Amino acid sequence: MRAAVFDRFGPPEVLHVVHVPDPRPGPGEVRVRVLAAGVQPFDVAVRAGEMPWAKIQFPQTLGQEYAGLIDAVGEGVDDFVPGDPVLGSTMLNGAAELLCVAAENVVRKPAALDFPTAAALVAASQTASGSLLELGVGEGDVLLMHAAAGSVGTVATQLARRAGATVIGTASLRNHDRLRRQGAIPVTYGQDLIQDVRDLGLQPTAALDAAGGEAIAQSVELGIPLDRIGTIVDDKAAADHGTRVVRAGRDPKRLAAVIDLAARGEVVIPVQPFPLDEIVEAHRTVESRHSDGKVVLLIAS
Known part of the structure; x- marks a missing residue:
């Protein structure tokens, strides 16, 4: 699979897209084929080396929020099947074509909500x-x-x-x-x-x-x-x-409640999309603090 990684701390230019082995879902996990991944100021800070507590192992992927389709399920997962549209939080692996996450943290994506908007709303x-x-x-x-x-x-x-x-x-x-x-x-x-x-x-x-x-x-x-x-x-x-x-932790139930509002058009968020190959420009835009919406990477399937 393709993933955006960095091999050292630094400016956006340290990011590049490479091929890495496909992850395999473990017990209680699902594998998601990512179609859209949000870019947060947190990602920018990690890349710049400003989050010393973050567990980094080079080459390191970034990304905390995703939306996509279930690709495979691990042992013990009965609530999801391949093809289910989902979204949710992850940790330093969202800017990739595939990721594995705990099924208990996954939120179903309503049909009325597109994938980029779903990813934009996660965090x-x-x-x-x-x-x-x-x-x-x-x-x-x-x-x-x-x-x-x-x-x-x-x-x-x-x-x-x-x-x-x-x-x-x-x-x-x-x-x-x-x-x-x-x-x-x-x-x-x-x-x-x-x-x-x-x-x-x-x-x-x-x-x-x-x-x-x-x-x-x-x-x-x-x-x-x-x-x-x-x-x-x-x-x-x-x-x-x-x-x-205020350190509002991740909560799939709170996320699902807002996603339901968004699917009904009662919560909206503007999205500024970038192809995965333009992740350097995406990070520059987040760093500028003058984006025209939530920056979201479009991950080709």
Whole structure:
């Protein structure tokens, strides 16, 4: 099979596509023929050597989220058969034509949802839904969503609105129309953010930071209770200000719930696709933080 690997830490150019042996599913596992694989900032950080705790064995594959078709099943697997469309989380092996994962973590893909969109939603759905749950965002809240145009922010905005919250979303000006379509009130990030939020006449009651930088400090200055300010990207700022780091773990049930909403058109996410052979450009795009949607690799079958 073909897989994208890197043999040393470094810039996107260390990535290349090679042929490697096909994996075989063990007991309780399924093998998936991957049709689409998401690219996360986590992948970029691992490739750059910024995640020293990650268990790397060169040549190392990347990829944490996938969508595809069951290709084979291991011993003891009765819930899936070859040909079933599925999606889910994995660890450092998604950017490949085949991968093996525990059957208990696999989510069925609804027919109404295409494979690239399914892959795009895997991590964002679990992080967004879990973070909102930890912060207790619900009816009557005013959520300040930092980086609302990113994949997590996109899903969190829509889920918060469904829960009855008002959402103020930070983004660059070019993304404001998209935020409005998602149901958010857009404001531009930067030094004027605090005043821009105050000018809305709405007092934020919770904040979710997917941006880093000044987001936590700005949330604190806006008077949001410290225990309702959470970040998924800036542990240091959370420690400095006494706010929360939200580590919403992987949960197939939470993922399936958001996927069902997406299949009904009630949660949407823009996708920016790249062929597997263009993984270098895909990583450059994620690093730029100016993609036109969730970056997804298209894996030829």
